[in-house]
Amino acid sequence: MITLTDNATTKVGQLIEAEGDEALALRVAVRPGGCSGFSYEMFFDTDIATDDVTVEYGKVKVVVDPSSAQLLTGATLDYKDGLDQSGFAITNPNAERTCGCGQSFS
Numbered sequence: 767m768i769t770l771t772d773n774a775t776t777k778v779g780q781l782i783e784a785e786g787d788e789a790l791a792l793r794v795a796v797r798p799g800g801c802s803g804f805s806y807e808m809f810f811d812t813d814i815a816t817d818d819v820t821v822e823y824g825k826v827k828v829v830v831d832p833s834s835a836q837l838l839t840g841a842t843l844d845y846k847d848g849l850d851q852s853g854f855a856i857t858n859p860n861a862e863r864t865c866g867c868g869q870s871f872s
């Protein structure tokens with residue numbers, strides 16, 4: 767299952783608060799595609815299946831489908847807001863190769 771850093775948890779919490787729906791969960795998924803074979807997908811979701819893996823970081827609920835959870839074991843989601851880097855980034859020890867944009871892996 768993916769781990770959220772404190773910065774990522776804070777930012778996701780702010781985004782959920784801005785949406786005005788505390789029932790929202792952050793869904794993180796791995797989908798076929800991208801230039802390296804798989805790509806990450808993140809979005810807010812309220813549709814949680816019984817076989818989804820769910821972890822809570824404070825008030826932030828993270829949901830991952832079972833097949834994506836296997837590929838995200840040990841991965842970390844971080845958020846940076848600086849001059850040289852800004853936005854969410856996933857560090858995944860299961861990725862053997864990543865593309866230049868950092869959005870896909872194999």
